[in-house]
Amino acid sequence: xxxxxxxxxxxxxxxxxxxxxxxxxxxxxxxxxxxxxxxxxxxxxxxxxxxxxxxxxxxxxxxxxxxxxxxxxxxxxxxxxxxxxxxxxxxxxxxxxxxxxxxxxxxxxxxxxxxxxxxxxxxxxxxxxxxxxxxxxxxxxxxxxxxxxxxxxxxxxxxxxxxxxxxxxxxxxxxxxxxxxxxxxxxxxxxxxxxxxxxxxxxxxxxxxxxxxxxxxxxxxxxxxxxxxxxxxxxxxxxxxxxxxxxxxxxxxxxxxxxxxxxxxxxxxxxxxxxxxxxxxxxxx
Amino acid sequence: xxxxxxxxxxxxxxxxxxxxxxxxxxxxxxxxxxxxxxxxxxxxxxxxxxxxxxxxxxxxxxxxxxxxxxxxxxxxxxxxxxxxxxxxxxxxxxxxxxxxxxxxxxxxxxxxxxxxxxxxxxxxxxxxxxxxxxxxxxxxxxxxxxxxxxxxxxxxxxxxxxxxxxxxxxxxxxxxxxxxxxxxxxxxxxxxxxxxxxxxxxxxxxxxxxxxxxxxxxxxxxxxxxxxxxxxxxxxxxxxxxxxxxxxxxxxxxxxxxxxxxxxxxxxxxxxxxxxxxxxxxxxxxxxxxxxxxxx
Amino acid sequence: xxxxxxxxxxxxxxxxxxxxxxxxxxxxxxxxxxxxxxxxxxxxxxxxxxxxxxxxxxxxxxxxxxxxxxxxxxxxxxxxxxxxxxxxxxxxxxxxxxxxxxxxxxxxxxxxxxxxxxxxxxxxxxxxxxxxxxxxxxxxxxxxxxxxxxxxxxxxxxxxxxxxxxxxxxxxxxxxxxxxxxxxxxxxxxxxxxxxxxxxxxxxxxxxxxxxxxxxxxxxxxxxxxxxxxxxxxxxxxxxxxxxxxxxxxxxxxxxxxxxxx
Numbered sequence: 001x002x003x004x005x006x007x008x009x010x011x012x013x014x015x016x017x018x019x020x021x022x023x024x025x026x027x028x029x030x031x032x033x034x035x036x037x038x039x040x041x042x043x044x045x046x047x048x049x050x051x052x053x054x055x056x057x058x059x060x061x062x063x064x065x066x067x068x069x070x071x072x073x074x075x076x077x078x079x080x081x082x083x084x085x086x087x088x089x090x091x092x093x094x095x096x097x098x099x100x101x102x103x104x105x106x107x108x109x110x111x112x113x114x115x116x117x118x119x120x121x122x123x124x125x126x127x128x129x130x131x132x133x134x135x136x137x138x139x140x141x142x143x144x145x146x147x148x149x150x151x152x153x154x155x156x157x158x159x160x161x162x163x164x165x166x167x168x169x170x171x172x173x174x175x176x177x178x179x180x181x182x183x184x185x186x187x188x189x190x191x192x193x194x195x196x197x198x199x200x201x202x203x204x205x206x207x208x209x210x211x212x213x214x215x216x217x218x219x220x221x222x223x224x225x226x227x228x229x230x231x232x233x234x235x236x237x238x239x240x241x242x243x244x245x246x247x248x249x250x251x252x253x254x255x256x257x258x259x260x261x262x263x264x265x266x267x268x269x270x271x272x273x274x275x276x277x278x279x280x281x282x283x284x285x
Numbered sequence: 286x287x288x289x290x291x292x293x294x295x296x297x298x299x300x301x302x303x304x305x306x307x308x309x310x311x312x313x314x315x316x317x318x319x320x321x322x323x324x325x326x327x328x329x330x331x332x333x334x335x336x337x338x339x340x341x342x343x344x345x346x347x348x349x350x351x352x353x354x355x356x357x358x359x360x361x362x363x364x365x366x367x368x369x370x371x372x373x374x375x376x377x378x379x380x381x382x383x384x385x386x387x388x389x390x391x392x393x394x395x396x397x398x399x400x401x402x403x404x405x406x407x408x409x410x411x412x413x414x415x416x417x418x419x420x421x422x423x424x425x426x427x428x429x430x431x432x433x434x435x436x437x438x439x440x441x442x443x444x445x446x447x448x449x450x451x452x453x454x455x456x457x458x459x460x461x462x463x464x465x466x467x468x469x470x471x472x473x474x475x476x477x478x479x480x481x482x483x484x485x486x487x488x489x490x491x492x493x494x495x496x497x498x499x500x501x502x503x504x505x506x507x508x509x510x511x512x513x514x515x516x517x518x519x520x521x522x523x524x525x526x527x528x529x530x531x532x533x534x535x536x537x538x539x540x541x542x543x544x545x546x547x548x549x550x551x552x553x554x555x556x557x558x559x560x561x562x563x564x565x566x567x568x569x570x571x572x573x574x575x576x577x578x579x580x581x
Numbered sequence: 582x583x584x585x586x587x588x589x590x591x592x593x594x595x596x597x598x599x600x601x602x603x604x605x606x607x608x609x610x611x612x613x614x615x616x617x618x619x620x621x622x623x624x625x626x627x628x629x630x631x632x633x634x635x636x637x638x639x640x641x642x643x644x645x646x647x648x649x650x651x652x653x654x655x656x657x658x659x660x661x662x663x664x665x666x667x668x669x670x671x672x673x674x675x676x677x678x679x680x681x682x683x684x685x686x687x688x689x690x691x692x693x694x695x696x697x698x699x700x701x702x703x704x705x706x707x708x709x710x711x712x713x714x715x716x717x718x719x720x721x722x723x724x725x726x727x728x729x730x731x732x733x734x735x736x737x738x739x740x741x742x743x744x745x746x747x748x749x750x751x752x753x754x755x756x757x758x759x760x761x762x763x764x765x766x767x768x769x770x771x772x773x774x775x776x777x778x779x780x781x782x783x784x785x786x787x788x789x790x791x792x793x794x795x796x797x798x799x800x801x802x803x804x805x806x807x808x809x810x811x812x813x814x815x816x817x818x819x820x821x822x823x824x825x826x827x828x829x830x831x832x833x834x835x836x837x838x839x840x841x842x843x
Contacts (some may be wrong), residue, residue, distance in 0.1 A: 011474035015384050021376035022385070025444055026396045032403070032411050083304050090305025094298065096644070100306075106571060107308040113495070113567035114315065114560060115502025117532045121539070121556040125318045129544070146311055153308070166681035170743070173639055174694040174750055175671025177290070179297045184693070185683055207404025210504035210532070214539050236406045236505075243410050244509055258410050262403060269402040273395070 036259045043256025057220060057242055058249060062257055067224055068137075068232035069206055069264070072216065075141025075228070076148060076205040081198050083145075084152025085187075091153075092160040093168075093182055112150035117210040119147045124214040138228040140216025147211050148201035155200060159193020160186060192279035196272045203268035207261065209236040219245070235261045319560055322553035326350070329547060335554060341515040341529070343538060343548045350551040352558065354517045358432070358528035359501055361518045362511060365436025366443055366500045367493065373440065374447030374496065375489055381448070382455040383477045401445035409509035412438040417510055424525060430512035432528040438506045443496035450495060450574075454488020455481060487573050494570035502563050504532040513537060531559050589653075590615040590754060590784040591636055596650035597813070598631060598640075605631055607813035609650070611803060613754075618776060618785045620795035620822065623805035624837070628814025629788040632805070633756045636786070637673040638666050654754070671698070674747035678759040680739035682731035682746070687723050690731045690742055694750035709749050717745035718775045737768020744775060755779070757787040761794065773798050792841045796826050804834045 051061035087104075095101045123143030133139040163186050171181040187194075217237035225232040239257045242249050327335070330350055338351015381393050416437060417429030458481050466476040482489070512527020515534070520526075535552050542549040591613035598606035606628045613619050621629040634640040635652050638659060652659050659669055671694070682690050691710040700706060710727070714720040719741040723734070731742055740760060747755060757776075761769040776785060776798050789795050795802055803819040818825060818834045829835045 007472045007475065011472045014474045014478075015380075018376050018380040018384055021373055022380040022393060025373045025377040025448070026393060026400075028441055029396055029400045029403070032408075033399075035411070035415065036407075083307060086301050086304035087307060090301045094301055095305060104305060104308055106568070107312045109571050110312050110564055110567050111308055113498050113502070113563050114312075115504065115532055115563055117502070117504040117535050118315065118319070118556050118560050118563075121535065121553060122315045122318055124539070125322065125553070126314070149308065149311070164681070166677060166679065167683055169639065169642065169675075169677065170681045170683065170746075171693070172642060173637060173670055173675040173677075174697065174747065175667055176694075176697050177294050177667050179294055180697055184697075189684060203402055207402075207406070209404070209406040210536055213536060236404055239406050239410055240505065240509070243413060254410065254414070258407050262407050265402055265404050266399065269398065273398070 033262070036255065036262055039251070040255035040257075040259030043252045044259065048253075048256055049260070052222075053220065057246060058253070062235070062238060062253075062260065064221060064224055065233040065235045065238040065257070066260070066264075068217075068234045069236070071137050071225060071232060072140055072144060072212065072234055073202050073206050075137055076144040077198055077202060079142060079145035080148050080152050080201055081194070084149050084197070084201075085156045085194055087149070087153045088156035088160055089182060089187075091157055093178070093186065108150050108153055111146070115210070116147060116208055117213075119143055119211040120214050122146075123211065128215055134229060135214070135216060135218075135231050136229045137216055137225055137232050140212045140232070140234075141228075143211050143215045144205040144208060147208065148204050151201045151204060152194075152197045155197025156190065156194050159190035159196070162193065163189045192275055196276045196279070199268050199272040199275065203265045203272070206268065207236055207265045209240055212237060235264065316557075316560060319553055319557040322550050323557040325545075326547060326550035326554050330551070335551070339517055341534070343542075343551060348547055348551075350547070350554075352531070352555060354515050355529055355531045355534050355555065356558070357518050358511070358515075359507075359530040359532070361432050361523060361528055362435045362439060362507055362530055363497060363500045365433060365524065366439035367497055369437065369440035370443045370447055370496055370500075371493055374444050374492070375451055377444070378448045378451035378455060378489075378492075379477065379482065382452045383473075383481065397445045397448050400441065401449075405442065405503060405505040406509075408438055408442060409505040412506060412510040426525055428512055428527060430510055430527050431525050432511060432518060433524050435507045435511035435528070435530075436524075438510055439500040439503055442503060442506065443500050446499050447492045447496040450492035451485070451489045454485040454492065457488065458484045491570045491573040494566055494573065498563050498566040498570065501566065502532065502559065504536050508533040508536045531555050535559075588615055589613065590655065591786070592651075592653040592656075593632070593635070594651040594653070596635065596648065596652060598628075598635060598649070599647040601645050604813040606635075607815055609816050611816060611819060613784060613786060614801060615784050616780055616782070617800040618780050618787060618798050619801040619803065620799035621786065621788045621803045621805060622790070622792065622795050622837075623814075623817075624807075625790065626810075626814075627805040627807050629805050630758050631814070633675070633758055633786060633788055636754065637670050637675055637756060639670075639675060641666070671750050672752055673754045673756060674750060674752035675756040676740070676743055676747060676758065676760045679763050680736055680743050682734070682739050682742050684730065684732055686728050687731050687734070687742060688727040691745050691749045693746060698750075710745075713745040713749040714742075716748050716775075716779065717741045718771060718778070719745055735768070737764050737771060740764060740768070740772060741775060744772075744779075748779075752783065754784045754786065757785065759788055759790065762790070769794070792826075792838060796822060802826070804829070804831075804837065806833055806837070 048061045049066065050063050052063055054060035091101060091104065120143065123139055127133045127139035127142050128135055167185050168181055171185045212234055216232055217234050218231040219241055221231060221233055235257065239261055242257065243254050335350050335352060337353055338349060339353050340349045340351045341354055342349040381390055385393060412434060417434050420426065420434055421429030462480050462484055463476055466480045507530040511530060511533060513529045513533055514527035515529040518528045535555055539552055542552055589612045593609045593611040596606060596609040597604065609632060621632060623629055631640065635648065640646050648660055683693065688710055691713050692706045695706060695709050711720060714723060719738060722738060731739065734742060761772050779785065787798065799822045802822040802825040804817045804825065805814050806817045807814045818829055818831045825834065826838060829838065
């Protein structure tokens, strides 16, 4: 066999090995999703989603955990989206590239890398104890808000940078102030990117466990939370407790809870992907 | 410009600046909080015993806070994870960037994004209910909750980070490198192996560093599937035995620790150790990435 | 002296200009007559556009720059500490090289400037929009589709929309930076006709690389040049267009014009 054809056979084998590796890498996710549907699907009844847990959580539904997670997510975005968007505005519109922006970017990269359990500690120390919010939706939302801030900032920054410089020039040349330019021209054109970041942040916050363990989550509550200072149940923490702390938990409820959490989070991720794709296709400048 | 408008403009500028520097403030504040509470421990408990102590008995009398078994537990689980994740992640990245046809990329990349999106507690649940019993049967173990189980799950979780950043690095290799190599009669595979991957090496290294950062900081998976036994993982079969990690310890014990007691402070001290480790890992990754962007 | 200066709408006096440490313009002296069209010509990179941006201070958007000398608008230094840049820019409008309408409706594009100034009554805005579009010779083409997106318009229409958008702010001076370089000959003709009708109310300064255009539209012409790359741009000659294009005083001007024009 000549050198060249041996090389080509070798190339074929190498590509095959890589394909195999990629298959091994993605196979588990397909398996996991199928398993969750098979095992958790039967539990997904309207009743399961809308009723309170009963009999020491071994029966009934997961309604309070769903409600708690939705409240938490809402609180998170109320805090993180305005702050994160304005931080991105600072980076793209106000800051001159220099040492400060370099430090800010480094800080954002590190915020993204801080383990969520450390956010939990921080939230406990600052919000729950020092600021005396107690274990509450408010403390949990603020903790999660900090946790997802890098996601919001990064997406908003990308969206702001995509707005053509010529729009800013045109507006300034018409006698607009910097803020008028940002509010009337730059931000409206960055909305889809900001929404993408928001939805991604929501997905992240909805699935987070370690950061809410000590700041908001309750093992079991007989009533729904009625104020920002209430404790609340939350889906991820609920899944953790029923799968590790409650002996004799029916399999179906555990799998059902896991499936609900997965579907909730993936629906946000999917929404973000769709918004981003449509935005990229529609953009015409 | 009217005065009112001028004032408004200045105030908004200040607000925006405040939001801009908030991220720095948060990182500093986290560090200060952890440091403050950690040093409350070191007032009464020697730092050297904390770091080098081989026993973690937080509720014995007197309590013993040696985090060496926890640090080694974290390192062991992370090492297993990264040994599995490097070949899988980098291989997948090369496959997606260099080999896979377009339609397949469009399937593989979203699948990786789904992996990244799955809540860690769901993956932990899968590890607990499917992988652990499976490994227990397969390897005939006393328990399926082992360092290996945690390492496998963490490898899976680190994959999306490694794949996406390594793929970006490979795609960033200038087309002229490839063309130069192909023009000299190299096959596609030779070009990939000898030109493209070496040129993307700093980005690939950064992806691995970020993957390590992700694995060390992950909590729910190790909490639920590694068995949480705070023993020194130094025997030959430690891989197949339960271990306890830094993150798992905080999550496990914070609920019971007495506020402002030594145990509480000790957990914050662990948080500090985690913060410093992940900060260093991410910082190095950032430096490597920064240099490779500069080099372009 | 004062009365003589009053007819000069814009004056540059001994202006040097730096981008960072790089000196981009040196010793520029230029008096722009009110209600006339003044053209700036010269090879690319000679600093023509920079001279424009000095007048509305748009160069400050780009980054670290420094100005020496004086730039006067109606005898008032636009770089004096008390100068309100936002107010300045509503007095000195700018039309850019590439049409840059906002991705808004035609109406909202034109109404953008007046709204910034706090005018919000529907009737008033309708009047301003119609007047500006008529002045820019675009009204007939768009009067029935004011609510459609500006991005639906052709390139030439977009540029006239940008002119209308600037006119709606009621500026005194209009700066045009190669306004036709992205347009076809028919659209260029329409823009030039528009300029001609605008000059009775406005002072227009146009930068162009097109000699014929400068000769067609302007009363006054300035010729700029850099000796070598790395050197600052200078104003070589300035005077009546008819004279510059037929009997320039300076050899460099003649070389450039005969090379490009004759």
